[in-house]
Amino acid sequence: MTSYRNFGVVGGGAWGTALAQLLAADGAPVRLWAREEDVVAAINREHRNPVFLPGAALSSSLIATGDLADMADLDALLIVVPVPFLRAVLADLPPGDAPLIFCSKGMEAGSFAFPIDMARDLAPLRPHAVLSGPTFAHEVAAGLPTAITVAADAEIAGTLAQALARPHFRPYVSTDVIGAEIGGAVKNILAIACGIVDGAGLGLNARAALISRGFAEMTRFGLARGAQAETLAGLAGLGDLVLTCTSSNSRNFALGQGLGRGEAVEVLMADRRTVAEGAFSAPVVAAAARADGIDMPITETVARLVAGEVRVGDAIQALLSRPLRPEGR
Ligand SMILES: NC(=O)C1=CN([C@@H]2O[C@H](COP(=O)(O)OP(=O)(O)OC[C@H]3O[C@@H](n4cnc5c(N)ncnc54)[C@H](O)[C@@H]3O)[C@@H](O)[C@H]2O)C=CC1
Numbered sequence: 001m002t003s004y005r006n007f008g009v010v011g012g013g014a015w016g017t018a019l020a021q022l023l024a025a026d027g028a029p030v031r032l033w034a035r036e037e038d039v040v041a042a043i044n045r046e047h048r049n050p051v052f053l054p055g056a057a058l059s060s061s062l063i064a065t066g067d068l069a070d071m072a073d074l075d076a077l078l079i080v081v082p083v084p085f086l087r088a089v090l091a092d093l094p095p096g097d098a099p100l101i102f103c104s105k106g107m108e109a110g111s112f113a114f115p116i117d118m119a120r121d122l123a124p125l126r127p128h129a130v131l132s133g134p135t136f137a138h139e140v141a142a143g144l145p146t147a148i149t150v151a152a153d154a155e156i157a158g159t160l161a162q163a164l165a166r167p168h169f170r171p172y173v174s175t176d177v178i179g180a181e182i183g184g185a186v187k188n189i190l191a192i193a194c195g196i197v198d199g200a201g202l203g204l205n206a207r208a209a210l211i212s213r214g215f216a217e218m219t220r221f222g223l224a225r226g227a228q229a230e231t232l233a234g235l236a237g238l239g240d241l242v243l244t245c246t247s248s249n250s251r252n253f254a255l256g257q258g259l260g261r262g263e264a265v266e267v268l269m270a271d272r273r274t275v276a277e278g279a280f281s282a283p284v285v286a287a288a289a290r291a292d293g294i295d296m297p298i299t300e301t302v303a304r305l306v307a308g309e310v311r312v313g314d315a316i317q318a319l320l321s322r323p324l325r326p327e328g329r
C-alpha cells in the first residue's frame with residue numbers, strides 16, 4: 001500500500017493555505033502553488049498569507065511557488081482552486097501519477113461537471129479523491145477540532161485518511177465521491193439563501209425551515225445522481241449545510257446577508273478577491289436540476305437573485321405562496 005508523505009497544494013486561497021498549514025504544522029515539507037505573486041512572496045518571506053488567510057501564522061516548512069511545474073514529483077496533490085477556474089489549472093498541471101484530492105465545492109457552468117468529472121477528462125490516469133465537510137479555513141489553520149469526509153475508492157480513501165489525519169483533524173472514509181461533491185456544491189447555494197433570511201430579518205424559524213427544505217432539495221438532487229443518503233446526511237452534506245447556514249464566517253452566507261439587506265448584487269460581487277462559490281453554482285445546479293426534472297425551488301430562487309432577475313421581497317413571497325404539499329416531496 002502506497003503512503004503519502006510529500007503533499008502539494010494547488011491553490012493559495014484561504015482553504016488551500018489552511019490545508020497546507022495543517023500538513024506542514026509538524027515541520028513536514030509542503031509545497032503550495034499560488035497564482036498571485038504577492039501571496040507567494042508573503043508566504044515565503046513572512047510565513048503569512050495576508051490576502052486570503054490573514055491572522056494565521058504559517059510553518060516555515062510550507063514553501064510557496066508560482067510555477068505549476070513545481071507540483072511534479074510529489075506523492076499527492078490537494079486541488080483547491082475555485083471551480084470556475086479549475087479546468088484551466090488542471091490542464092496546466094505537469095504530468096504524473098500522484099492522486100488528485102479535490103477540495104473545491106461547485107459545479108462547472110455549461111458542462112455540469114464536478115471537479116472529479118474534469119479530472120476524468122484531463123488527468124484520467126491519476127487516482128482521484130474528494131475532501132469535503134464543515135471546515136472553516138481559519139479554524140483548521142488554528143488547529144481547532146474538525147471532522148471531514150474523504151471519498152475515493154476504498155483503498156485510496158483509507159490511505160489518504162491516514163496521511164491527512166492529525167490529532168485535531170479527523171477524516172471519515174467514504175466511497176461515495178458524487179455524494180461528497182453534491183453536498184459541498186449545494187450547501188453553498190443554501191448558505192446564500194440562509195444569509196438572505198438573516199439579512200432580511202426573517203427570523204430563526206424561517207432559517208430552520210430553509211435548512212430542512214434545502215436539505216430535502218440536496219437529497220432529491222443527490223439521490224437522482226447516484227449519491228448515497230448517508231453521505232448527504234453526513235459531514236459533506238448536512239454537516240457543512242449547518243455550519244455555513246448559521247455563520248457569517250461563511251462567504252456565501254455573508255453574500256446572502258448583503259442581498260437580504262437590499263444591497264445590489266453587482267456591488268456585492270464587484271472587486272472581490274475571495275469567492276462565494278454558491279453564486280457561480282446556483283444557476284448551474286438549477287439548470288442541471290431542471291434538465292433532470294428535479295424540483296429545487298430554493299436553488300432556483302437563489303439563481304434568480306444572484307442574476308438580479310428578482311427582488312428579495314418578491315422571491316420570498318413566491319417561495320411562501322407555493323402550493324402546500326406532503327413533507328416527503
Ligand atoms: N475558505 C474555506 O473555509 C473553504 C473553502 N472551500 C472551497 O475551496 C475552494 C477555494 O476557496 P478558497 O480557498 O476559500 O478561496 P479564496 O476565496 O480564499 O480565494 C480565491 C481563490 O481563487 C483563486 N483565483 C481567483 N481567480 C482565479 C483564476 N482566474 N484562476 C485560478 N484561480 C483563481 C485565487 O488565486 C484564490 O486561490 C472553493 O471551492 C471553496 O468553496 C472548501 C472548504 C472550506
Ligand SMILES: O=C(CO)COP(=O)(O)O
Pocket residue numbers: 105133134135136137188191240243244249250251252253275276277
Ligand atoms: O465550505 C466552507 C466551510 O465548510 C466555507 O464556506 P464559504 O465558502 O461559504 O465561506
